[in-house]
Amino acid sequence: MVVERYAPADPGLALTDPALYAHGDPHAVWARLRREAPVSWHDEPGHEGFWAVTTYPEGLDVLTDSSRFSSTRGTFLRPNLSDPFPGGGRMMTLTDPPRHGVLRGVLSRLFSPRAARSFEARAGEVAHRLMAEVTDAGPRDFVDDVAARYPLAVTAALLGVAPEDVDRVAAWTGTAADNIVDIDGSTAQQAHLEVLQYYAEVLEDRRRRPGDDVVSAFVLAQAEGLDISDEEIILTCDNLVVAAGETTRQVTGAGLLALLDAPEQAAALRRGEISRKHAVEEMLRWSAPVNHIMRTALADTEVAGVPIGAGQAVSVWLPSLNRDESVFERPEEFRLDRRPNRHASFGGGGHFCIGAPLARLMIAALLDELVDERIEIALAGEPRRIPSYITGGLDRLPITVTSR
């Protein structure tokens, strides 16, 4: 192991510097870490430091072993890791087994691949409507006008959001996810509180009138005697609605930009020479919107021979796993027909993204619209990257869409 070759003082390797993601080249930094120190220690001046894992097998080792690595202290790096994290141990994503299995078990039927398929028509309809609204409408921002509005418009019924509340809730989740940029931002916290308050009301409503959504599934489980508090339900709904909205949008934004750079591949997809299924996986591998996932070592352990101390933070960098040369052939190339493509964009192990079937289906439906032969999409300005070490992607993608 070559961990000692890593120089923590090297400013070019500051993984938590927002500037690296806004203007720098994080892929160059990750590539160097993969080569020189796949498991490396990073000091954070004034704060607790952290381990960074940048290679695929080592990253999966951390994510798949909840007996060594816990989620309860939070799943993203933040400056004050020792402060208790809101929702730790109660919000599904912030629990470990066996509690995690109990909460996830309540939701599994609603998120099965079969259940996701029932959203196919809805996804096609919404994708078509949103693209029609920006066609022949002059310069528009793909992120604001399409990508950000799309996921919740498709999944609202599942997530217990009434049709008339979709825009309101989408605005809150967008702001709530801004803590990816300003981690201590009170506006982001306020938006989370709005979402929690919203779900407290939905919960009361579903007790009287259960439906077929996530809140009703929890209400039913409670009524059947499962020990789940209202707080756990509300926090997990907040987790769901933010996770659904803020990741899918990044894949479609970054994916569209990659498609605009590869018109011959877009044309091959349009002609049916590349399967839509493979194209979706490559868009996911390429965009990898979750930059890292954090775990905390439960006891002294090791990863690839590097000793990790009990209580230390271990971060796994998913876009770097997706470019691991030992797993992917020519990983730096965007190839819509890539096979095999076992990317890590949805994580791995017990917390593997529960919304993956839905996300795949939504990306596929929007992709159909993006390569539709009746329209032409062109860049209309400089894309802007999100300055965040948590969420990777674009917060602005100016385009024009014209009918042919």
Ligand code: HEM
């Ligand atoms: C392309 C879109 C998406 C990406 C890249 C993505 C990525 C991820 C990743 C990396 C994790 C693992 C987190 C961890 O291990 O700590 C995760 C978990 C999760 N995702 Fe997604 N996600 C996407 C879409 C969605 C959608 C559409 C939903 C819901 C409708 C969703 C809901 C969740 C939830 C609830 C969890 C926590 C699962 C658990 O703790 O068991 N995600 N997602």
